[in-house]
């Protein structure tokens with residue numbers, strides 16, 4: 001049943017099929033609450049005995065239509081939207097790891113996620129071990145502890161542009177009886193579907209390519225529906241023992257492998273933390289997804305051309321883009337991203353921070369922004385912006401050289417982007 005249609009068709013039509021005389025576009029259900037005839041009806045919803053809507057902090061029909069489309073796109077069994085990518089990654093871990101638990105994460109991850117794990121979740125008593133995205137099988141095994149509850153990584157890391165060996169990370173996670181969670185923001189389901197390579201939970205910052213036009217912050221979690229929580233019941237008591245806040249239901253029993261994870265994240269985490277997507281923003285995300293397959297193709301074509309130009313320039317120290325045959329991740333890219341990776345690349349101009357800053361100031365088509373993966377080309381100098389507080393030595397340790405420029409190719413004309421870069425390089 002799932003994914004009968006090809007990905008392009010799901011981008012346009014997935015998640016919502018109107019009946020006779022119903023709206024063609026998904027309706028925005030701009031309502032905080034929902035009306036019932038009897039208190040008994042309402043009571044069943046509160047006991048999770050019946051499914052339905054009662055309060056938009058937990059669930060909203062517009063959000064669920066968009067979540068259903070993302071679920072179809074990623075090939076999962078259940079999905080939910082969140083107010084941001086940060087909330088999605090937080091929920092994905094906190095749904096199965098508690099105070100006293102441990103999680104293994106690739107060190108090549110988005111800076112915001114690193115802060116969430118290393119600073120904020122650490123305060124909650126969850127310990128993270130960061131390992132290289134290039135870790136060998138033995139190195140991943142060695143990071144496990146008896147209290148490890150999950151392994152986390154990014155398909156294509158922001159801003160390091162490394163490509164993760166998804167099959168390997170998933171395999172080792174499964175050998176230790178824990179799920180592999182992957183943030184698929186940069187690749188999008190158009191270019192990679194991690195569930196097909198063994199991932200259990202997929203997360204997104206929908207703020208990036210899924211929205212694609214820089215209009216709404218959002219996130220999503222999709223469950224592959226394959227992880228057998230009951231087979232590892234001692235590790236995941238939250239899913240396999242009674243929840244007192246819902247009259248003792250056991251999520252893994254009542255909702256099965258297919259539904260337990262997302263139902264628990266909705267019923268507990270969304271109820272208590274309230275990081276709900278607004279239905280209006282969910283509508284914008286859906287509009288973006290309708291053209292995702294068309295845009296990703298152009299993002300990738302532009303990035304390939306820009307990367308090739310940069311790799312030949314004598315003013316450039318290095319370029320990272322897995323579409324370049326000389327790139328360290330070219331082979332992994334060919335395996336996991338055969339149709340293209342994404343529009344984001346990173347590079348360094350010869351010289352130091354001064355040259356990097358001067359180069360960026362000279363750009364006229366690309367704008368300096370704390371944003372990425374947008375229809376409009378933008379760029380950022382992490383050492384001078386998002387990672388400004390770090391010393392050069394700390395930056396190197398985090399895999400972000402002080403001169404790294406993150407350049408996110410939009411869907412403009414590639415020749416205009418290249419001419420813009422060329423004139424900016426001329427001036428340094």
Ligand SMILES: *Cc1c(COP(=O)(O)O)cnc(C)c1O
Pocket residue numbers: 084085086087089110112113154158183185186204205206207208217218219
């Ligand atoms: C931006 C981003 C996030 C955080 O998402 P927000 O929507 O900004 O909260 C998480 N992961 C990756 C890979 C990102 O690029």
